[in-house]
Amino acid sequence: MKNIFLILIFFILTVSQAQKTPTAVRVEYSKLSNGSLIQGQDHVIIFADENRTFITSEKVSQKNATFPYEMFYLNRLKNHWFSTSRVNENKTISTVDSIAIDKQKFTYSTETKKILGYVCKKATTSINSNTIDIWYTEALGLKGAPTIVGQNLGLVLEITRNGNYSIIASKLEKLKNIPNGVVQIPDSKSVMDILTYRDELWKSRFTRIPIFENEIINFSDQTVSNDSIFKFANGTVIARKVKIGNFPQGSSYFVDLTAQSNGDAYDRTGSVFVIPTQSKIHFFDALQKGKEILPIYENGNGKQYQGVVRSDNFTPIIELTRFFTPFGVGHFNYLKLKNKEWEDVAFYRQEISDLSEILNNQEVIVGVFIGNYDKGGHKVSLNLTVHENAGAKKQANKIIPIFNTLNVMEMAGQEYATMFNSEKGLVVTFTLAEDLQNAKLRYITTGHGGWENGDEFVPKRNTILLDGSVIFSFTPWNTDCGSYRNYNPASGNFENGLSSSDYSRSNWCPGTTTNPIYIDLGNLKAGEHTITVKIPQGENEGNSFSSWNVSGVLFGE
Incomplete structure (x- = not known):
């Protein structure tokens, strides 16, 4: 009887640990302006595992996004940040930045709060005179974010700009692996320098x-x-x-x-x-x-x-x-x-x-x-x-x-x-x-x-x-x-x-x-x-x- 009890405790602890540290996650984010949900929005979706983060959107995943639209892919092993845009039915363009993540500087706070049941810490940075507050959790043992900001802090569940615009996690799903076909690695032929990429994307709008x-x-x-x-x-x-x-x-x-x-x-x-x-x-x-x-x-x-x-x-x-x-x-x-x-x-x-x-x-x-x-x-x-x-x-x-x-x-x-x-x-x-x-x-x-x-x-x-x-x-x-x-x-x-x-x-x-x-x-x-x-x-x-x-x-x- 005692042995059965010990086995049961071990099983519970193992399952609990597995729940806390999944090998991958899918997180869906909602956008809010001044505390109110933005109507008709296209929700941000990320997939993250130990070595990768892929950022897409609800409409892209459902294949009903309008052109142009962007997706982002972070290869942590090579520290490569890829931006990829479908500018029309027949054309995809990409660019890669190897230092964008490393350039980010943060001020850390002792504040904490819970988002979707996870304790989150706060970090703050400034981008183009905008104050950015990032709330991230380390409880899942993974890193990722709905934008390029804060990708190496932990799993970011909220980003707020100037106190009035927020991207907040509304759903979190634990996965064994990122599903096949989700991560779209750019074709080397589509990769261009970042200024050309930004110019072509802008003109396509x-x-x-x-x-x-x-x-x-x-x-x-x-x-x-x-x-x-x-x-x-x-x-x-x-x-x-x-x-x-x-x-x-x-x-x-x-x-x-x-x-x-x-x-x-x-x-x-x-x-x-x-x-x-x-x-x-x-x-x-x-x-x-x-x-x-x-x-x-x-x-x-x-x-x-x-x-x-x-x-x-x-x-x-x-x-x-x-x-x-x-x-x-x-x-x-x-x-x-x-x-x-x-x-x-x-x-x-x-x-x-x-x-x-x-x-x-x-x-x-x-x-x-x-x-x-x-x-x-x-x-x-x-x-x-x-x-x-x-x-x-x-x-x-x-x-x-x-x-x-x-x-x-x-x-x-x-x-x-x-x-x-x-x-x-x-x-x-x-x-x-x-x-x-x-x-x-x-x-x-x-x-x-x-x-x-x-x-x-x-x-x-x-x-x-x-x-x-x-x-x-x-x-x-x-x-x-x-x-x-x-x-x-x-x-x-x-x-x-x-x-x-x-x-x-x-x-x-x-x-x-x-x-x-x-x-x-x-x-x-x-x-x-x-x-x-x-x-x-x-x-x-x-x-x-x-x-x-x-x-x-x-x-x-």
Whole structure:
């Protein structure tokens, strides 16, 4: 009897010890934000044994994850940390880091707490100014974690960042072995350096639509179009037809533009725009046939302005981005100054999600204009990037172009926007076929006249009226132009110690984009409405004159 009792005790102790120190585990983790479970999450899953940790997710294991997705594998014997991504159905990429685990430094605490019944110790580290608390247990004799952080501490059952975001173990299963097929060792052919890996993974997360690549925008009577890229106005306007795919509602759209001097030393007005072609007369016809076919706007100041306002037969161009070239970036970088490292190219990136309705699932004509009279001109590249469901913002489903006074056919004789020297200003009357809810005016404005008293350098109030009543008034002015000095190698330097590119300007700087202003109009009833823009434009001085490039797009629901 005594022998049976001893055998039973030995059996219990053996089973208990086996329960405490399994040879492998599967741990499932839930994500919490401010103490609440994140809805619709993809749970993190790890498998760990004495020599390996494999990190995957619930959706990956169920084979219903969307591309791209990542998996991680730690080989403890070789101290190799593999990151593997499936970027699409046919492509897998990987990278390996042999020192990432060793670089981690921790501060240890005497605090303990129980997670899933296991006593856990606390360690803390800091990553990119984020405080990371790691709770790990040594009771199971294994090591592993749901991220790269804390892999050698023990079995990590909780990671909390800045006290408000946590990954916490919700299930733990003891295993004899990690199941066959779970650990996916990267193919050596897929392994690349870590920077290339990160770049390819990043690019796989959004759609890039190339539009122009290193195209020259210059002034030359020798300019010719080709099969895909149209060139107009003596080469100062380029355009092409682009098919935009069908993306989910709420996706974010961005314009990515690079520009550098190809011989022109001056700061120039630029615009990225879409040409609506639904109206009887449209701007693409004018680019091909001449400005004479465009409807004329007059306000009594004695001049005629071609193609600037909406009418029953004409829709003005829709401006996506207004930008300004710096003084000679790239081509004139040989002009050296002590302690100045010139940039090679100007880069502009601006969100245009509010205009997605005119782009999504459409074939559109996209154009770029840079006003210049230089034979070398400028070199530009343009891409549109679409980031699906990035924030799922509600976007306008009705977009109505109202006016655009920027004379993109300047070098083909289109008049400068000097209509604001009249008290009447710019007046546009239009008709809504149906009610427009939550209406807004997307308004872009920049002042020009590049001498001491020109409107480029003199603040001027812009006043917008709807149906005769003032709805918005402000003075557009940029005071941060000196921030972009390193983009302006050919900028003139003056006796007072300032460079031309340092001076504040009317809503722009050499090397920047101009942000739209969004003006709430409320709910507009169907029928006729009038929008008026008034600006106290400066007087001419000799041959010098001021002008204001303003564009307005109405949108709502």
